[in-house]
Amino acid sequence: MFKILQKTIATGIVTTKYPSEPAQISDRFRGRPSFDFEKWTDARPAEEVCPTGAILVCDDGDSRRVTVDYGLCVFCGLCAEASADRAVRITQEFELASAHRRNLILTAEYLLSTDGTHRELRGVHQRLVDLEADADQVGQQARERIQKLLKRSLAIREVDAGSCNGCELEIVALNNPVYDLERFGVHFVASPRHADMLLVTGPVTRNMELALLKTYQAMPEPKVVVAVGACGISGGIFGKNYASLGGVDNVVPVDVYIPGCPPRPQALLHGILLAVGRLGEKMYMDSSA
Amino acid sequence: MAQFFETLQQRFGAQIQSISAEREEEIYIFVSESDIRTLIEYLRNEFTARLAAVFAEDRRCADGVFFNYYVLEVKGDPRYLLVRTPVRADHAEFLSLSAELPAVNWQEREIQDWFGLKATGHPNPRRVALHDNWPDVHPLRKDFPLETVLPPFEGERHIYRPALGEGVFQVPVGPVHAGIIEPGHFNFAVAGEPILYLQLRMFYTHKGTEKLFEKLPIPKAVFLAESISGDSSFSHGTAFCQAIERAAQIEVPLRALIMRTILLELERICNHVADIGAIATDVGFVVANAHATRLKEMLVSLNERLTGNRLLRGMVCIGGVRRGWDAVQLGSLRATIAGFASEFRDLVALIDSSESTRDRLEQTGVLRPEKAKDLGIVGVAGRASGMNPDARRDHPYAAYGRYSFRVPVYQVGDVSHRMQVRVDEVNESLGILRSATEESLHGECSAQVPPIPADRCALSTVEGWRGEIIHWIRTGPDNHLERCKIKDPSLNNWPALVEAVQGNIIADFPVINKSFNLSYSGTDR
Numbered sequence: 180m181f182k183i184l185q186k187t188i189a190t191g192i193v194t195t196k197y198p199s200e201p202a203q204i205s206d207r208f209r210g211r212p213s214f215d216f217e218k219w220t221d222a223r224p225a226e227e228v229c230p231t232g233a234i235l236v237c238d239d240g241d242s243r244r245v246t247v248d249y250g251l252c253v254f255c256g257l258c259a260e261a262s263a264d265r266a267v268r269i270t271q272e273f274e275l276a277s278a279h280r281r282n283l284i285l286t287a288e289y290l291l292s293t294d295g296t297h298r299e300l301r302g303v304h305q306r307l308v309d310l311e312a313d314a315d316q317v318g319q320q321a322r323e324r325i326q327k328l329l330k331r332s333l334a335i336r337e338v339d340a341g342s343c344n345g346c347e348l349e350i351v352a353l354n355n356p357v358y359d360l361e362r363f364g365v366h367f368v369a370s371p372r373h374a375d376m377l378l379v380t381g382p383v384t385r386n387m388e389l390a391l392l393k394t395y396q397a398m399p400e401p402k403v404v405v406a407v408g409a410c411g412i413s414g415g416i417f418g419k420n421y422a423s424l425g426g427v428d429n430v431v432p433v434d435v436y437i438p439g440c441p442p443r444p445q446a447l448l449h450g451i452l453l454a455v456g457r458l459g460e461k462m463y464m465d466s467s468a
Numbered sequence: 469m470a471q472f473f474e475t476l477q478q479r480f481g482a483q484i485q486s487i488s489a490e491r492e493e494e495i496y497i498f499v500s501e502s503d504i505r506t507l508i509e510y511l512r513n514e515f516t517a518r519l520a521a522v523f524a525e526d527r528r529c530a531d532g533v534f535f536n537y538y539v540l541e542v543k544g545d546p547r548y549l550l551v552r553t554p555v556r557a558d559h560a561e562f563l564s565l566s567a568e569l570p571a572v573n574w575q576e577r578e579i580q581d582w583f584g585l586k587a588t589g590h591p592n593p594r595r596v597a598l599h600d601n602w603p604d605v606h607p608l609r610k611d612f613p614l615e616t617v618l619p620p621f622e623g624e625r626h627i628y629r630p631a632l633g634e635g636v637f638q639v640p641v642g643p644v645h646a647g648i649i650e651p652g653h654f655n656f657a658v659a660g661e662p663i664l665y666l667q668l669r670m671f672y673t674h675k676g677t678e679k680l681f682e683k684l685p686i687p688k689a690v691f692l693a694e695s696i697s698g699d700s701s702f703s704h705g706t707a708f709c710q711a712i713e714r715a716a717q718i719e720v721p722l723r724a725l726i727m728r729t730i731l732l733e734l735e736r737i738c739n740h741v742a743d744i745g746a747i748a749t750d751v752g753f754v755v756a757n758a759h760a761t762r763l764k765e766m767l768v769s770l771n772e773r774l775t776g777n778r779l780l781r782g783m784v785c786i787g788g789v790r791r792g793w794d795a796v797q798l799g800s801l802r803a804t805i806a807g808f809a810s811e812f813r814d815l816v817a818l819i820d821s822s823e824s825t826r827d828r829l830e831q832t833g834v835l836r837p838e839k840a841k842d843l844g845i846v847g848v849a850g851r852a853s854g855m856n857p858d859a860r861r862d863h864p865y866a867a868y869g870r871y872s873f874r875v876p877v878y879q880v881g882d883v884s885h886r887m888q889v890r891v892d893e894v895n896e897s898l899g900i901l902r903s904a905t906e907e908s909l910h911g912e913c914s915a916q917v918p919p920i921p922a923d924r925c926a927l928s929t930v931e932g933w934r935g936e937i938i939h940w941i942r943t944g945p946d947n948h949l950e951r952c953k954i955k956d957p958s959l960n961n962w963p964a965l966v967e968a969v970q971g972n973i974i975a976d977f978p979v980i981n982k983s984f985n986l987s988y989s990g991t992d993r
Contacts (some may be wrong), residue, residue, distance in 0.1 A: 180832050182817075182818060182821055183755050183818065184760065186814060186818060187755065190759070190762070193762055201812060204772070205772045205773045205776075206777045207772060207773050207775075207797075208772050208777075209776040209777060209782065218644055228688075229685070230684075230688040230690075230691040231691070232686075234819050243696055253691060253781070254777070254780070254782070255691060256776065256782060267860075284671060304851065306806075318753070337648045338644055338651075339648075339649070339650045339651050339673070339988075340651075341651075341672075341673045341675050341989075342650070342673070342698070342989065343695040343696065343697055343698040343989045344650055344697060344698040344987060344988070344989050345695070345698025345699070345701065345779055346698070346834075347648055347649065347650065347698070348698055348699060348779065349778070350648050351648050352761070352764075352765065352768070355758070355761035355762060355765055356758050356761065356762050357761075357762060357765045367647075367648060368803040369646035370645070371644075382675055382676050384672065384673055385618065385674075386599055386643075386671065386672045386673070386674060386795075387643065387651055387672050387673065388644050389621075390651065390672070394644055398530075410695075416678065416680075416691055416695055417676070417677070419615070419676045420614045420615055420616075420675070420676040420677040420679070420680065421605070421607055421612075421614065421615070421616040421617070421676055421679075422607070422674050422675050423616055423675040423676060439794075440781065441698065441767075441778075441779065446676070452791070
């Protein structure tokens with residue numbers, strides 16, 4: 180016992196200050212690829228190398244629509260390497276969670292030269308930048324909501340609906356002393372009947388569809404569902420096939436999407452706190468109804 | 469080895485249709501279907517060969533038949549023997565070896581389910597890889613499109629064997645479990661607390677991975693390989709790249725080989741230290757787990773500094789690795805290894821000093837060596853029960869030939885020894901890492917990749933942290949694969965869990981399961 184205490188004291192506090200302070204992450208970390216659409220002279224090489232089809236090029240005569248889907252992105256960085264014009268840059272941004280699937284998709288319209296390169300940018304549709312505030316704010320709001328509405332506790336049920344277990348590793352990491360999810364009053368529970376939030380990884384496999392539905396149905400209202408990782412959002416590299424139904428929202432309604440392959444623990448934390456906000460809205464609606 | 473082939477020719481001369489070496493380390497022996505049983509029996513008895521994998525391939529378009537492959541390893545020989553037999557398309561049956569060799573039980577049934585080839589004489593021919601309520605389809609046949617939309621489930625649900633007797637009842641658990649783990653179904657038959665019999669139902673996370681490999685262009689398929697089992701991303705990624713490199717005769721530069729070795733060992737340490745903590749948690753020693761997860765986080769952050777990803781993804785590529793390390797990264801690597809080594813000693817001392825923890829782990833979940841041999845158990849679980857294979861030593865790949873290390877083997881086979889194997893392996897890995905990080909890392913990070921020639925076969929093995937990972941490929945035209953067989957060590961280790969839990973109390977199941985820590989996704993693919 181003495182040794183245990185000695186080791187504990189010698190170790191000290193290792194818990195990160197995120198989100199009240201910015202996350203300390205390596206400058207080597209591959210976060211969101213950012214696209215300088217003005218500067219981008221050709222999207223085809225990036226489309227060619229993208230392993231999941233997150234970058235799509237659709238040509239119609241002399242015009243082109245380029246779609247970038249962060250819900251499919253596995254953050255491999257190949258698009259930046261393939262784009263010789265340096266218009267694609269890998270950033271360290273990871274707070275990408277969004278309440279709307281469409282917010283994860285950017286589109287750009289170009290007029291083309293005869294050789295298929297971009298002549299002129301006609302327009303960009305992107306919602307990602309005006310995303311749901313910064314993490315600190317989200318964390319602060321969430322903490323207040325957890326204290327007020329949830330009586331200082333939020334219970335999460337996690338379901339692996341077919342993942343490769345990469346997302347599970349990072350979700351488990353949320354419980355380690357470094358990320359320590361419990362400091363927000365958030366904890367994982369064994370039964371869906373005790374849960375406010377369903378955290379789902381996957382692509383949802385044909386064999387897990389029923390189990391996921393039953394888990395969802397067993398949860399009391401109000402409840403929120405969070406889809407984790409490229410596979411959970413869109414099916415990721417697996418997509419849809421004879422054994423996979425693709426993203427979680429093909430089976431149960433999803434309130435928040437957290438991109439990543441897998442999302443790092445801070446990204447999960449950001450997404451979970453964002454979802455607390457959604458839960459707060461639902462509770463408010465319930466109580467005023 | 470020359471003598472080996474001489475003996476083989478003398479004994480089986482007439483039956484062997486041909487012997488060919490794709491590469492030095494990979495010998496293909498073609499025999500007719502009727503000789504397979506005697507040949508494998510002979511190799512096992514005379515040369516203590518180990519049957520490492522069994523898989524099938526649909527070659528009806530090219531050769532008019534299916535092929536079954538039996539991958540054997542002869543003790544003390546760095547080469548693999550691949551015995552190939554045809555299975556007729558109009559008489560889709562093959563002789564089952566499961567009765568004599570329980571190790572291939574699930575693999576033969578997988579062939580039944582995925583290819584529609586019947587394993588005649590199989591003692592338990594029920595479905596394993598496709599659940600009972602699936603329609604009658606065989607997804608790995610070439611005439612089954614990947615995107616097929618199957619009708620909703622009908623048909624029988626799986627019927628578990630009843631366990632009868634006074635006071636005997638059955639406890640169904642899963643596929644959604646209490647903790648944050650992958651899905652699978654366990655059906656325990658218990659009498660009071662002790663477990664009489666455990667039935668497993670896996671393949672809940674089957675997502676068509678092997679079929680999908682046939683559709684993706686080869687460079688993109690590397691990312692799919694990294695998603696076979698997230699905790700083994702780098703091992704599976706490397707196994708896949710090695711297979712392609714062998715098929716296309718690409719020589720990987722030494723710098724990349726050393727870097728791969730370093731990253732493979734980092735993956736091993738990362739997972740082992742997490743498992744050691746998780747085993748401690750499952751017997752109530754939560755403080756040890758807090759330290760273990762903290763140590764794991766140290767390594768995972770290092771992973772990120774070295775590769776840009778916490779699971780080491782996006783680093784391995786065909787021909788080598790995608791980028792080299794600068795002085796800052798190498799300094800961080802050496803410093804973290806040194807810091808980790810001293811912290812790890814403290815962690816092990818902490819667990820060793822807890823008698824109540826040791827008491828719960830010793831003699832719990834025993835897998836006897838003879839059972840481990842029957843079931844062909846590999847990796848950590850195998851080495852705790854007297855099995856000795858380790859691909860790093862027996863079939864050196866990456867830069868393993870350059871470093872010396874010990875492979876820990878115990879005979880006791882309880883949870884305590886599965887933990888001890890991990891502790892020993894972490895210490896050995898730290899030794900490898902110290903030697904490897906002293907090497908000068910200069911030169912190219914990856915080789916030029918030529919167009920991948922069609923119709924080449926290649927086998928690749930990697931000793932992942934969990935055990936032997938096998939990838940076998942046949943290339944096709946236009947930078948695509950005709951077939952990619954993936955064997956994660958979890959597939960043959962699951963039946964070991966069934967053996968190990970018998971007679972233990974149900975409350976010890978979590979710690980026994982954790983001591984194996986098998987991948988569901990790697991099994992189900």
